[in-house]
Amino acid sequence: xxxxxxxxxxxxxxxxxxxxxxxxxxxxxxxxxxxxxxxxxxxxxxxxxxxxxxxxxxxxxxxxxxxxxxxxxxxxxxxxxxxxxxxxxxxxxxxxxxxxxxxxxxxxxxxxxxxxxxxxxxxxxxxxxxxxxxxxxxxxxxxxxxxxxxxxxxxxxxxxxxxxxxxxxxxxxxxxxxxxxxxxxxxxxxxxxxxxxxxxxxxxxxxxxxxxxxxxxxxxxxxxxxxxxxxxxxxxxxxxxxxxxxxxxxxxxxxxxxxxxxxxxxxxxxxxxxxxxxxxxxxxxxxxxxxxxxxxxxxxxxxxxxxxxxxxxxxxxxxxxxxxxxxxxxxxxxxxxxxxxxxxxxxxxxxxxxxx
Amino acid sequence: xxxxxxxxxxxxxxxxxxxxxxxxxxxxxxxxxxxxxxxxxxxxxxxxxxxxxxxxxxxxxxxxxxxxxxxxxxxxxxxxxxxxxxxxxxxxxxxxxxxxxxxxxxxxxxxxxxxxxxxxxxxxxxxxxxxxxxxxxxxxxxxxxxxxxxxxxxxxxxxxxxxxxxxxxxxxxxxxxxxxxxxxxxxxxxxxxxxxxxxxxxxxxxxxxxxxxxxxxxxxxxxxxxxxxxxxxxxxxxxxxxxxxxxxxxxxxxxxxxxxxxxxxxxxxxxxxxxxxxxxxxxxxxx
Ligand SMILES: Nc1ncnc2c1ncn2[C@@H]1O[C@H](COP(=O)(O)OP(=O)(O)OP(=O)(O)O)[C@@H](O)[C@H]1O
Ligand SMILES: [Mg+2]
Numbered sequence: 089x090x091x092x093x094x095x096x097x098x099x100x101x102x103x104x105x106x107x108x109x110x111x112x113x114x115x116x117x118x119x120x121x122x123x124x125x126x127x128x129x130x131x132x133x134x135x136x137x138x139x140x141x142x143x144x145x146x147x148x149x150x151x152x153x154x155x156x157x158x159x160x161x162x163x164x165x166x167x168x169x170x171x172x173x174x175x176x177x178x179x180x181x182x183x184x185x186x187x188x189x190x191x192x193x194x195x196x197x198x199x200x201x202x203x204x205x206x207x208x209x210x211x212x213x214x215x216x217x218x219x220x221x222x223x224x225x226x227x228x229x230x231x232x233x234x235x236x237x238x239x240x241x242x243x244x245x246x247x248x249x250x251x252x253x254x255x256x257x258x259x260x261x262x263x264x265x266x267x268x269x270x271x272x273x274x275x276x277x278x279x280x281x282x283x284x285x286x287x288x289x290x291x292x293x294x295x296x297x298x299x300x301x302x303x304x305x306x307x308x309x310x311x312x313x314x315x316x317x318x319x320x321x322x323x324x325x326x327x328x329x330x331x332x333x334x335x336x337x338x339x340x341x342x343x344x345x346x347x348x349x350x351x352x353x354x355x356x357x358x359x360x361x362x363x364x365x366x367x368x369x370x371x372x373x374x375x376x377x378x379x380x381x382x383x384x385x386x387x388x389x390x391x392x393x394x395x396x397x398x399x400x401x402x403x404x405x406x407x408x409x410x411x412x413x414x415x416x417x418x419x420x421x422x423x424x425x426x427x428x429x430x431x432x433x434x435x436x437x438x439x440x441x442x443x444x
Numbered sequence: 445x446x447x448x449x450x451x452x453x454x455x456x457x458x459x460x461x462x463x464x465x466x467x468x469x470x471x472x473x474x475x476x477x478x479x480x481x482x483x484x485x486x487x488x489x490x491x492x493x494x495x496x497x498x499x500x501x502x503x504x505x506x507x508x509x510x511x512x513x514x515x516x517x518x519x520x521x522x523x524x525x526x527x528x529x530x531x532x533x534x535x536x537x538x539x540x541x542x543x544x545x546x547x548x549x550x551x552x553x554x555x556x557x558x559x560x561x562x563x564x565x566x567x568x569x570x571x572x573x574x575x576x577x578x579x580x581x582x583x584x585x586x587x588x589x590x591x592x593x594x595x596x597x598x599x600x601x602x603x604x605x606x607x608x609x610x611x612x613x614x615x616x617x618x619x620x621x622x623x624x625x626x627x628x629x630x631x632x633x634x635x636x637x638x639x640x641x642x643x644x645x646x647x648x649x650x651x652x653x654x655x656x657x658x659x660x661x662x663x664x665x666x667x668x669x670x671x672x673x674x675x676x677x678x679x680x681x682x683x684x685x686x687x688x689x690x691x692x693x694x695x696x697x698x699x700x701x702x703x704x705x706x707x708x709x710x711x712x713x714x715x716x717x718x719x720x721x722x723x724x725x726x727x728x729x730x731x
Pocket of ligand 1: 101104106124125126127128129130131132133280
């Protein structure tokens with residue numbers, strides 16, 4: 089059982105405010121992923137939950153008990169650090185045994201737990217090696233195993249895969265997903281990588297500049313982003329944001345054509361933003377007709393897909409998914425149209441989502 | 445690697461490079477001779493009689509002639525002095541390394557009011573020649589009642605050694621990733637346990653450097669024992685050896701054998717620790 093609840097958490101380092109009031113509920117056995125641009129405060133929040141830094145303001149409760157003044161070792165939380173932080177002078181076995189011994193477990197119990205963790209992460213052949221004699225992926229697994237041995241209720245993982253190459257990254261990612269099913273603890277996972285976020289998370293927390301922008305399942309975030317920040321942060325290539333003005337049933341881009349749209353935001357008159365992902369846009373050669381005039385910037389060929397990037401008359405760059413066989417020359421004149429069902433509407437003033 | 449080496453040779457020309465490196469070798473070899481010569485002469489003289497020393501100071505002695513060593517071992521207070529030197533140096537080193545490492549850890553890791561002031565305070569000790577303060581120190585020791593007592597030496601040496609130790613250790617501890625301590629904290633280790641089980645093994649190279657840096661001047665110090673110690677049974681080696689220099693005659697052979705024996709422990713320690721020492725100096729150079 090582990091329910092975490094953060095209420096109005098603020099963090100200030102000397103004079104800089106890093107977190108401006110975080111409210112978040114995390115349920116038992118949930119896999120929660122924090123994403124956000126560099127420096128938005130993800131690691132800071134994780135360290136507050138771990139108890140490594142004091143909370144400036146607000147309360148953090150675990151199963152209903154306030155943790156604000158409980159030292160890290162008594163919170164029942166384990167953390168896997170971005171740099172692994174393995175003890176360099178101890179071998180793998182000792183690295184895992186260190187915390188278990190401090191818990192006052194019996195020798196037999198320690199042995200049993202290390203065996204179990206080593207088996208789960210396939211570390212048996214390396215127990216007698218020092219961390220420097222291991223590859224990056226093996227070190228990563230030792231760091232996770234070390235956390236496992238303490239059988240914590242909550243796991244914190246700070247960008248655990250950021251030092252691994254692409255192949256290893258997807259391996260360890262699968263391992264972490266399997267581990268979560270197997271041991272069933274609550275996991276809080278920090279990453280930059282949205283593939284990791286989308287594939288692992290029950291719940292994604294999108295952060296920006298010390299605030300939470302949106303909390304939701306991967307699908308919710310993808311299909312109904314709460315604002316332009318989340319809309320452009322989730323999904324790759326990123327969603328295009330087009331500034332439009334409404335002219336009756338049509339929307340137009342400054343100096344670059346217009347098209348009819350059968351869905352419109354309910355309370356928007358005049359200007360607003362339309363967000364469209366690459367597969368909600370269509371491309372036609374030449375200018376004229378219904379749609380926005382644009383010129384091709386470049387084409388990204390990915391084998392099963394191709395993305396054409398084009399610039400609208402007002403300078404906005406949009407990405408459009410096309411069939412891989414079609415080629416467009418740079419500077420070629422094209423017309424871009426929006427599929428009405430794929431359009432998201434956002435307020436021009438504050439970027440918030442507008443209901444259609 | 446080879447590409448870089450080739451361009452290096454191409455730029456300077458083979459002859460130029462060899463010439464420069466060769467010159468460097470010659471200078472280094474010459475320096476080695478200059479450094480070693482006094483030590484060699486000291487060891488040679490330890491096996492000679494007074495007569496031989498003055499007749500042929502640089503000749504090879506008869507190494508089976510250990511009369512000087514037997515004499516210094518049996519007929520003088522040498523063993524007493526040696527033991528005193530060990531006690532004073534050992535106790536000082538223990539104090540310097542324990543206190544210095546603990547102080548450095550606190551300064552490097554805990555954020556508290558006045559941390560940087562305390563570091564500056566220690567560093568100020570680097571600039572202060574303690575010998576200038578000999579008269580106040582003498583009065584202080586007298587008032588504390590530890591004149592003619594090895595505690596006075598240990599106290600002064602500890603004070604003398606702390607600045608460099610704190611300086612070296614603080615710098616080193618700051619380069620260690622603090623996530624290691626955070627990891628230990630999450631593992632449930634107390635601050636004392638973190639210091640003992642995690643930090644201490646990691647800072648050992650720096651402790652060796654600080655140790656060597658301090659042990660040589662303390663072992664060789666002549667000045668403070670001269671001022672603070674009068675009892676013959678409390679004298680340290682450098683001080684004790686001077687009693688072999690008579691007013692009219694000096695048995696140089698015995699004196700040199702005493703010097704040889706007193707230098708031996710330090711040289712041995714140095715050789716034993718030199719690997720660690722070099723590791724310490726280059727650690728961090730390559731990741
Ligand atoms: N000890 C500190 N003192 C002052 N400012 C700090 C401290 N630690 C972090 N910060 C600031 O807090 C902000 C958030 O840092 P944090 O490490 O939480 O970012 P992050 O979201 O984890 O970024 P990244 O994805 O790059 O790891 C940054 O602007 C950083 O400069
Ligand atoms: Mg971070």
